[in-house]
Amino acid sequence: MDDARNTGAAPATRRGALFVGVGVAAALAGAGYAWMRSRQSGPVATPASGTGTAPGTDHAAADADQAGAQQFWAQEYETPQGTKLAMASFKGKPLILNFWATWCAPCIEEMPQLDAFYKQNSAKGWQLVGLAIDQPSSVRKFLDKTAVSYPIALAGFGGTELTKALGDAAGGLPFSVLFDKDGKVRQRRIGRLSEADLQAWSGLA
Incomplete structure (x- = not known):
């Protein structure tokens, strides 16, 4: 049995x-x-709350935007030179925040265009910060060979959580966010920024 x-x-x-x-x-x-x-999936541009979101979603989107923005403005990061850079110091003027990494080909490809935009518009009050989601040593080595005129800060791989808080659910790179002079999120783009994107954004903030 x-x-x-x-x-x-x-x-x-x-x-x-x-x-x-x-x-x-x-x-x-x-x-x-x-x-x-x-x-x-290709590059995706998404408006922030109040700039084209669907009816009935504005309040939820606005809450998410506010929470993500507050998290961002509270941050302080080290620069490749070893100094501290407080994100709150950029409040008061339009800001393009660009998340990038040395291993991300589209990130590297858009950097000369971002640098040109910054050089042409910084005198008009525009600001641009590159937030590296990468090993600090890799960023320093890269910038030794490919310098840019706009500020770079080191977020490390933990910076991916900030990208998600600002609307990049997948944590993909490159990812850019437009803040107006009041510190509010106005526009986002997952993927490489084009010259047309930068021109359109310059009229929003």
């Missing part, structure tokens, strides 16, 4: 293992599909 019961239990165990295996495979397939979808 014991042998019969044990013999019957073995196929059941194998069936259970098979079901678990199928479940794991399905989960992995789903994750792979989601990864492929994210790889296929």
